[in-house]
Amino acid sequence: MKKERKSEAYPYSSGGWGSLRAVAHIVAQEKVALKDSRILLRQNKPDGFMCVSCSWAKPADPHTFEFCESGAKATAWDTTSKRVTHDFFRAHTVSELLTWHDHDLEEAGRLTGPLRYDAETDRYVPVSWQEAFDEIGRALQATDPDKVVFYTSGRASLETSYMLQLFARMYGTNNLADSSNMCHESTSVGLTEAIGVGVSTITLDDFEKTDLMFFFGQNVGTNSPRMLHPLQDARERGVEIITFNPLREPGLISFSNPQSPVQMLTPDHTQISTQYHQLKTGGDTAALVGLCKAVIAADDATLANGLPRVLDDDFIREHTHGFEDFALYVRNTHWADIERVSGLSQIDIERAAHAYIQANAVIVHYGMGLTQHRMGVQNVRMVCNFLMLRGNIGKPGAGPSPVRGHSNVQGQRTVGITEKPELAPLDRLAEQFSFEPPRTKGMNTVEAFEAMVKDEVSAVFNLGGNLVRSVPDRTQTEPAWSRLRLTVNVATKLNRSHLVPGAVSFILPCLSRIEIDRQASGEQAVSMEDSTGCMHGSRGVTEPASPDLRSEPFIVAGIAKATLRDRSTVDWDAWRDDYSRVRAEIAKTYPDIFHDFESRMWTPGGFHRPLPARERKWKTPGGKAEFAAPATLEEDPDMSVREPGALRLMTLRSDSQFNTTIYGLDDRFRGIKGTRMVILMNREDMAARSLKEGEHVTLETIAHDGIERRVAGLRLVPYDIPKGCLAGYYPECNPLLPLWHYAKESKVPGAKSIPVRIVAQHLQSVD
Known part of the structure; x- marks a missing residue:
């Protein structure tokens, strides 16, 4: 493991030479051959492969280098020349591998053949594909379908996702949990309630037509850097970008385009945010209420003086319900409360609102900084309220823009991966495949682990995820995972979930999307949906890491055939082959x-998928877009931070990370080197507690359920973050997040707002 080094503030813009050095480093680290680095030229191209990391939109007229630093890292990670062969497992027991760092597990290389856990030797041993399929099929046949969970990460293609949901329903369950449950389910619920569709209403073309963009809780420089190119174009034509984010992030401040000779050879850069407002963690609803209050007050003033309206009265009257109740709530909310909860001044909020009033077409981009809260659905509804005040939904250059993380997390929901039977076309599936689908609600990710802790889940099919690491409350959930009767893990690399085996456990290594997929009918292609609702083909371009790998559709088909046998009307072999x-x-x-x-x-x-709201057709129960007054300004009225000295923790990702995959221990943008066991803290908060930079502390969750949740050995790093707030890395801080601390209505874990206390190491008792 790398040695910890002193943290230093990153003085440069995002992109630029720092980005190129990072790409060159990981290509060398993964021993990707120079000739193979040309693979990057096929990334996100119409005839190439779609990036395996983020789901940002793919342009019709791509750049020569249509990939970002994060995407290049993901590609190098998958195309590494390092291999985990059977010799690796002969040399290492599972108990030993459990002591390895997450980074080192995946860094070992690509898995090369199917494996079954042998409890007697505590090792994974080789198994043939057919033996694996047959044993898994027998185990599932002997298990109550209601006690089996089928989980998909967002890397699965549309084809794989469709096959899996059909298999699960033919088997007899709607337990189709997925990664969206962990991040943007608040979007799926909130947008659907407000405007009748659960996805973004904008496309790339809208960047060319917008006058103003807002960002809430989305760090574009780390999470979707390719988005910086259209942002740069928008800024160059004078579009303002207003950011609301607790941390000052380089990727939201300025950008040097690696494809621009001027910006690479001179100090030139593009300023991204024209206003940057550092609200408190959990202060999003309050900030949005403040923006709405300023806009409605400006409209009240124009009415009183006989001037043109600020609000789009025609849009509100013709296309919405609930405006009067919402406006009454906003008018009655006091600025003192808005300032206290948001951490922002009335003057700053009104400055942002003034820019909104002056703009004709406005986009609001947001990420998990809005959705992973107790009131995450309310936050999404507030985005819609704000946009609807001036008719900024259903016109060019305007609309809500939830920025998804996983490459096909949105698409898998589109083709039926959902635990909610009312969201799946069950009648059509029944007619199409001559079977009766289950009609009872299944379990989402949080519900699956709640049931697992109670020993009410027997088996998990885990397609591409690292669930043991990604879910909250690890001290409760990891032991529950080990008590499962069957775990089936489809993956490209080793991760911690594989090392907590149930009674029977398999690792089934699959092809990466980047690799050529050869089946009986020839080379195959797959498809996926991006964040803007566009569907794309994807074709592998490099040779597989091992001849013994199989594609995700092949694996799903093999297990479905072995499990369902004569119960299925599907020719799984034909689907596997073509x-x-x-x-x-x-x-x-x-x-x-x-x-x-x-x-x-x-x-x-x-x-593009049809989006009725983009055409101002509202598929809501009332037939119109719905305003909704918030239930509270507070982030979490049920778990308020009342203990003296309490702090609110948000978890975040580094620039060398994709979800639970850790490419390196440095976080260039935040100046962190050689470790991820850090806590970012306001200097005044440190001084008030007599804490020093570099000191190691323990965080403890403030909850009253009788469970101790703590993470020790965290190094303090002073950072530009509002007082009362902390930030630490995901998944290292997951043990602090109670499984029950999730968004109302959507059950997205509340990872962006965890009440904690901080204990200095020198004050801790010694056992």
């Missing part, structure tokens, strides 16, 4: 979205 057969069935199930799927999937820029 994915166009799967796409043909997807088109039958979802004709409005996927008609002519095969011919349209290679459309440059993708083909």
Whole structure:
């Protein structure tokens, strides 16, 4: 493991030479051959492969280098020349591997063949593919379907996701948990309630037509750097960008384009945020209420003076319900309360509102900084309230823009991965495949682990996820995972979930999306949906890491066939051999979205799913867009920080990370070197507690459920963060997050707002 080094503030803009050095470093680290580095030239191209990391939109007219630092790292990580062979498992027991750092587990290289856990030797041993399928099938046949959970990460293709949801429902369950449950389920619920669709209403074209953009809780420089290119273009034509974010992040401040000779050879850069407001963690609803209050007050003043309206009265009257109740709530909310909860001044909020009033078309981008809160759904509803005041939904250059993380997390929901039966076309599936789907609600991710802790789950099929590391309350959930009767893990690399085996455990190594997928009918392609609702084809371009790897569709088909046997009307072998057969069935199930799927999937820029709200058609129960007054300004009225000296912790990712995958221990943008066991803290908060930079502390969760939650050995780093707030890395701080601390209505874990106390190491008792 790398030695900890002193943290230093990052003095440069995002992108630039720092980005190029980071890409060169990981290509060398993963021993990617120089000739293979040309793979990057096929990334996010219409005839190439879609990035395996973020889901940001793919342009019809791509740049020569249509990848960002994060995407290049993900590609190098998958195309590494390092291999985990059977010799690796002969040399290392599972108990030993459990002591390894997460980074070192994945850094060992690509898995090369199917494995079964042998409890007697505490090692994974080789197994044939057919033996694995048959044993898994027998185990599932002997298990109550209601006690089996099928989980998908967002890397699964549309084809794989469709096959898996059909298999699960034919098997007899709607327990189709997925990574969206962990991040943007608040969006799916909130946007659907407000405007009738649960996804973004903007496309890349809207960047060229907008006058103003807001960012809430989305660190574009780390999480979706390719988005910086259209942001740079927008800034160059004078579009303002107003950011609300607790931490000052380089990626939201300035950007040097690695593809611009001027910006690479001179100090030139593009200023991203024209206003930057550091609100308190959990202060988003209060800030948005303040913005709405300023806009409504300005409209009241114009009415009183006979001037043109500030509000879009025609839009509100024709297209919305609930405005009067919402406006009454906003008028009655006091600025003192807004300032206290948001941590922002009335003057600063009104300055941002003034820019909004002057703009004709406005986009609000947001990420998990809004959704991973107890009131996450309310935050999303407030974004819609704000946009609707001036008709900024359903017109060019305007709308809500939830920025998804995983590459196909949105698409898998589109083709049926959902635990909610009312969101799946069950009647159509029943007719199409001659079976009766289950109609009872299944378990989402949090519910699955709640049941697991109670020993009410027997088996988990884990497609691409590292669930043991990614879910909250690790001290409760990890032991529960080890008590499972069956765990099946489909993955490209080793991770901690594989090392907490149940009674019977398999690791089934799959092809990466970057690799050529050869089946009986020839080379195959897959498809996925990006954050803006566009569908794209993706074709692998490099040789597989091992001849014994199988594709995700192959693995799903093999297990489905072995489990369902004569109960299934699907020719799983035919689907395995030719994915166009799967796409043909997807088109039958979802004709409005996927008609002519095969011919349209290679459309440059993708083909767009129908979005009624974009045309001001509202698929809500009332037939109109819905205003909603918030229930509270507070982030969490049920778990308020009342203890003296209490702090509010948010978890975040580094620039060398994709979800639970850790590419390196440095975080260049935040100046962290050689470790992830750090806490970012306001200097005044440190001084008030007589704490010093570099001191090691323990965090303890403030909760009253009788469970001790603590993480020790965290090094203090002074950072530009509001008083009363802390930031630490995910997943290292996951043990502090109670499983029950999730967003109301969506059950997204409240990882951005955890009440904690801080204990200096020299004050801790010695056992």
